[in-house]
Amino acid sequence: MTRKLSFLRLSVAALIVFSFALASHAQRDLQRAQSRRLITHRIDDAERVTLGGNTRPEVHLGRDRGRLEDDFSLEHMLLQLRRPAEKEAALQQFIDDLHKPSSPDYHRWLTAQQFGQLYGPAKEDLDAVTNWLVGHGFKVNGVYPSGMVIDFSGTAGMVQRAFETEMHRLEVGGKNHLANVSDPRIPAALAPAVVGVASLHDFKPHAMHRMRTKYTFSSFEGVEQAMVPADLATIYDLNPLFNSGVTGTGQTIVVVEDTNFKGGDWNTFRKKFGLAKYTNAKLTQVHPAFKGNPCKNPGLNGDDIEAALDAEWASAAAPDANIELVSCANTDTTFGGLIAIQNLLNAAAPPPAIMSMSYGECEAFNGEAANATFNAAFQQAVAEGVSVFVSSGDEGASSCDPQSWSASHGVGVTGWGATPYNVAVGGTDFGDTYAGTNSTYWSATNTSTYGSALSYVPEIPWNDSCGSVLIATYVTGSGVTYGGGGFCNSGRGQQFFTTVSGSGGPSGCATGSPTISGVVSGTCQGYAKPSWQSGILGVPKDGVRDIPDVSLFAANGVWGHFYVFCDSDIPNGGSPCGNFPYNWSGAGGTSFSSPILAGIQALVNQKMEARQGNPNPVYYALAAAEYGKTGSTACNSTLGSGVASTCVFRDVTQGDIDVNCIGSASCFRAGGINGVLSTSTSSYLPAFGTTKGWDFATGLGTVDATNLVNQWSTVAP
Numbered sequence: 001m002t003r004k005l006s007f008l009r010l011s012v013a014a015l016i017v018f019s020f021a022l023a024s025h026a027q028r029d030l031q032r033a034q035s036r037r038l039i040t041h042r043i044d045d046a047e048r049v050t051l052g053g054n055t056r057p058e059v060h061l062g063r064d065r066g067r068l069e070d071d072f073s074l075e076h077m078l079l080q081l082r083r084p085a086e087k088e089a090a091l092q093q094f095i096d097d098l099h100k101p102s103s104p105d106y107h108r109w110l111t112a113q114q115f116g117q118l119y120g121p122a123k124e125d126l127d128a129v130t131n132w133l134v135g136h137g138f139k140v141n142g143v144y145p146s147g148m149v150i151d152f153s154g155t156a157g158m159v160q161r162a163f164e165t166e167m168h169r170l171e172v173g174g175k176n177h178l179a180n181v182s183d184p185r186i187p188a189a190l191a192p193a194v195v196g197v198a199s200l201h202d203f204k205p206h207a208m209h210r211m212r213t214k215y216t217f218s219s220f221e222g223v224e225q226a227m228v229p230a231d232l233a234t235i236y237d238l239n240p241l242f243n244s245g246v247t248g249t250g251q252t253i254v255v256v257e258d259t260n261f262k263g264g265d266w267n268t269f270r271k272k273f274g275l276a277k278y279t280n281a282k283l284t285q286v287h288p289a290f291k292g293n294p295c296k297n298p299g300l301n302g303d304d305i306e307a308a309l310d311a312e313w314a315s316a317a318a319p320d321a322n323i324e325l326v327s328c329a330n331t332d333t334t335f336g337g338l339i340a341i342q343n344l345l346n347a348a349a350p351p352p353a354i355m356s357m358s359y360g361e362c363e364a365f366n367g368e369a370a371n372a373t374f375n376a377a378f379q380q381a382v383a384e385g386v387s388v389f390v391s392s393g394d395e396g397a398s399s400c401d402p403q404s405w406s407a408s409h410g411v412g413v414t415g416w417g418a419t420p421y422n423v424a425v426g427g428t429d430f431g432d433t434y435a436g437t438n439s440t441y442w443s444a445t446n447t448s449t450y451g452s453a454l455s456y457v458p459e460i461p462w463n464d465s466c467g468s469v470l471i472a473t474y475v476t477g478s479g480v481t482y483g484g485g486g487f488c489n490s491g492r493g494q495q496f497f498t499t500v501s502g503s504g505g506p507s508g509c510a511t512g513s514p515t516i517s518g519v520v521s522g523t524c525q526g527y528a529k530p531s532w533q534s535g536i537l538g539v540p541k542d543g544v545r546d547i548p549d550v551s552l553f554a555a556n557g558v559w560g561h562f563y564v565f566c567d568s569d570i571p572n573g574g575s576p577c578g579n580f581p582y583n584w585s586g587a588g589g590t591s592f593s594s595p596i597l598a599g600i601q602a603l604v605n606q607k608m609e610a611r612q613g614n615p616n617p618v619y620y621a622l623a624a625a626e627y628g629k630t631g632s633t634a635c636n637s638t639l640g641s642g643v644a645s646t647c648v649f650r651d652v653t654q655g656d657i658d659v660n661c662i663g664s665a666s667c668f669r670a671g672g673i674n675g676v677l678s679t680s681t682s683s684y685l686p687a688f689g690t691t692k693g694w695d696f697a698t699g700l701g702t703v704d705a706t707n708l709v710n711q712w713s714t715v716a717p
Contacts, residue, residue: 035122036084038192043132048164048185051196052523053513054367056203059181060517062172070157072167075331076141076293076339077159078198079150080373081129083121091119095383095421096531099617101717107610109385112145112346119383120147125193132190136162141293144346148376151293151342159200167200178202178332183513196369202332204258205359205416206402207306208391208594210500210556212586213464225430225442226582227553227563229273229316230451232596236552237456238317240706241603248318249280251602252352254344255314255595256359257327258336259298260285261307265566266323268577269312272566274449278319283311285325288343295343296329298336300569308567308574309587310358310595317599317705324352335359341377345384353611355381356389356598358591359416362400363509363526364518366415371510375527378421385611389598390417391590392424392548393503396465396659397677397687397696400518405497407677409518410665411505411687413547418507420530423615424547425594426699427462427502427554428652430561431638434460434470438560441640450581455641456704460655461551461690461697462588464558466496467658467676469686471558481658482684483670488660497674501657502554502590504688504696507545519665532617536700537627537693548699549616551652552596556588563592600705607709612716621715622648622708623693623700631692637701648707652698658686 083091097103110118120126126147130140138154156167163184170177179201186194225231233239241247266283270276287295311323326344328336337359344351363371378388393399393414398407417424432441441457460470469479472487480486487493507526515522526544533539539546555561564584567574575585605611612618626632626648635647638654661667661677668684669675677687688696 035087035120037122037124038084039125039128039189041189043128043187043189045187047188049188049191051184051186051369054183054196054369055181056179056201057365057517058170058172058177058203059179062170062177065169065171068156068167068169068178070155072156073153074156074159074333075153077152077200077333078338078342078373079129079133079152080195080198080369080376081121081148081150081193082195083119083148087119091379095379098383098613107385107613109611109613110383111350112380112384115380115383116145116147121193129190129193132187133162138162142291144290144342146346146380148380149342149373163197165200195372198334198338198370198373200333204330204335205361207303207591208358208360208394209306209309209587209589209591210394212557212562212588224560225438225452226586227561228450228581229275230447230449231453232316234451234453235456236702237704237706241709242319246603246607246709247278248321248599248602248606251318251321251354251605252324253314253318253321253595253598253602254324254326254352254355255307255310256337256340256355256357257303257307257310257325258330259301259303259307259327261300261304261311261325261567262569265308265568265577266311266315269566270315272581273316275315275319280320281315281322283323283325285327287328288326288340288347290343290346293339293343295339298327298329300572302572304569305567305573305585306358306591309563309565309591310356312565313563313592314356314595314599317596318602321599321602338373345377345380351384351386353385353605354387354598354601356595357416358391358594360391360393360414361416362412362518363415363418363507364400364409364412364514364520364524368511368513371415374416375419375421375510378419382421382614385613387598387601387612387615388422389425389594389601390414390422391594392417392426394427394501394589395499395503396463396501396657397503397505398499398659398661399503401499404499406674407499407659407661407667408663408665410520411677411679412509412518412520413503413505413507415510418510418527418545418547420527420545421614423549423597425590425597426504426548426551427588427590427593428459428551428698428702429462429555429559430553431458431460431654433559434474456643456650458640459553459637459650459652459702461652461657462502462555463655463657464496464498464500464556465659466493467660467686468656469658470655471496482668482676483672486672488674488676489672497660499659500556501659502551502698504548504657504699506542530616532620536620536624537629537631538691539694546696549619550597550700550703551698552593552702554588554590554593557586562586562588600703600708603705603709604712608712608716618712618715619700622711627651627693646707647704648711649701649703651692651701653690653692655697656686656689657697658688
């Protein structure tokens with residue numbers, strides 16, 4: 001009887017504690033749900049404010065072909081709203097608590113409906129904005145449950161009258177476009193609650209891949225080690241996980257696109273490279289709709305190269321995971337991938353736990369409204385427990401100069417991958433060619449699945465430019481890249497005029513408006529530095545979000561290494577996927593490293609048996625333990641196969657992502673016609689080199705997947 005009574009007392013006590021905890025949560029949630037109205041004055045269209053920084057620079061560079069017809073239809077424009085400052089602070093604290101094991105809110109993920117109820121704008125504000133749009137003739141397709149985005153459609157004439165900006169046809173680089181030709185203006189009464197329209201133009205982001213490039217210097221000839229899945233598994237230590245059954249079973253990886261691709265290519269890739277033995281994986285292509293916001297099937301539109309490599313290489317890292325290609329057709333104003341993200345995150349069912357996106361646009365070009373839209377979307381994603389991976393870019397520190405022969409806009413980063421709520425994935429190359437150690441790390445013969453890597457290979461930052469000290473040293477014996485006698489002003493250096501390089505740098509123009517188009521200037525400000533990124537060896541005390549976070553191999557052939565993938569859509573740039581895979585398409589770019597790291601996250605989630613939200617707090621905590629205050633000599637990537645078997649990160653300490661430049665924006669020329677990107681115009685401060693610990697070139701470095709997965713629980717139990 002005594003034992004039964006004691007047990008009863010304990011049970012009652014436990015019930016009281018549990019009930020108190022529930023009551024505390026309910027009270028806190030009730031307080032969170034109370035949202036202050038921001039629209040408190042009568043809406044007067046005669047009293048306007050300008051939403052600065054939301055006109056594309058091409059408007060001033062292209063040929064103006066005149067106004068769009070007033071009845072020209074514009075579908076699915078996205079109006080981004082803002083919440084009260086105290087509500088924003090509460091949400092940021094809640095997201096921090098979601099990732100703190102000591103918090104009662106740890107991993108207490110929200111649904112889209114809960115997110116809107118707790119952290120959305122006041123209903124009165126939503127009604128006021130919606131009524132204003134309807135009053136100007138627009139069709140409101142839907143208000144997302146988050147409360148932060150309104151999808152609406154109308155005509156060019158309606159846009160001109162409501163937002164006081166004309167929509168024009170433009171000719172830019174021989175291609176036809178349309179765009180607003182001035183910054184939108186809205187009634188002053190709406191300004192406290194409205195950030196702006198995500199975009200009012202059809203300039204779409206660029207995919208973060210670069211097709212294979214062959215270099216003709218004799219010193220590079222004969223060096224060809226193409227990267228295949230078996231090599232990935234060897235170099236990044238995936239095989240112990242696969243052998244133990246950690247293969248991604250039960251996980252789903254979303255790759256965000258604005259196109260479909262030929263799904264048979266995914267099967268061909270998996271069969272050729274020995275992945276078909278993992279039978280739990282399936283590929284689906286989804287066009288998510290949300291209530292009044294249909295998602296049109298984009299078909300094959302030329303971006304299917306990106307879709308193919310994303311789906312295939314995510315599968316290479318997690319061969320039993322499901323791959324869900326999520327895409328919507330682009331409209332004349334909105335990137336289809338953004339529509340897909342909004343529809344996916346705001347669905348009634350929880351979204352898949354992992355998302356990768358390999359597109360982007362620099363902050364200063366993207367504009368404040370578009371930057372805010374992606375920031376808010378990824379913020380909602382992590383609140384729902386989604387791990388978001390985004391390519392850092394393929395332009396070194398000059399992300400406003402993509403696919404260019406030289407940088408002219410100074411230091412700038414992607415506006416899509418620099419938010420505090422995503423993992424920005426950078427790019428490396430292998431350092432064996434530079435060191436003359438190819439035979440140490442690659443077998444002269446291939447396995448049955450075409451693998452030839454023998455061990456981990458030392459890594460350097462991916463950089464194709466004459467601004468690379470390593471390339472300059474290898475070709476000329478001198479590491480001087482700038483000045484009249486420097487490599488970038490030599491005849492041999494001209495082959496390396498390019499900005500192609502793994503991207504990194506400080507966030508500089510997430511908000512505000514540049515006074516010089518595409519250059520961080522004027523009222524530009526970067527995202528504030530997240531708490532988890534502070535205090536790590538190498539991270540600058542600059543007060544802003546710095547990228548990348550983690551890097552993986554991403555090169556396109558400058559040192560003889562590149563990825564192969566299957567894309568048989570020949571009319572759109574693909575190649576036949578014949579019996580010999582080295583004749584398949586070859587490329588590099590952070591388009592590869594992002595879905596691969598997403599695949600590694602699928603292995604983490606399988607091992608942890610739960611979604612993890614933003615991986616960055618765990619990454620940086622593990623790195624802080626590994627690097628300490630002075631760095632880890634045992635985890636230095638230059639050791640190659642000699643790197644300690646316990647390392648989570650391989651610290652890349654040799655090389656840089658510096659690129660050649662012209663003009664005056666962050667360009668150190670020292671008397672030469674061609675300069676190199678530098679944080680000073682009067683001295684050589686390359687943007688950017690490697691250091692111990694974290695750096696702008698490769699972030700925390702690259703990973704040992706087995707150690708990352710197995711040590712995850714030491715930080716996130």
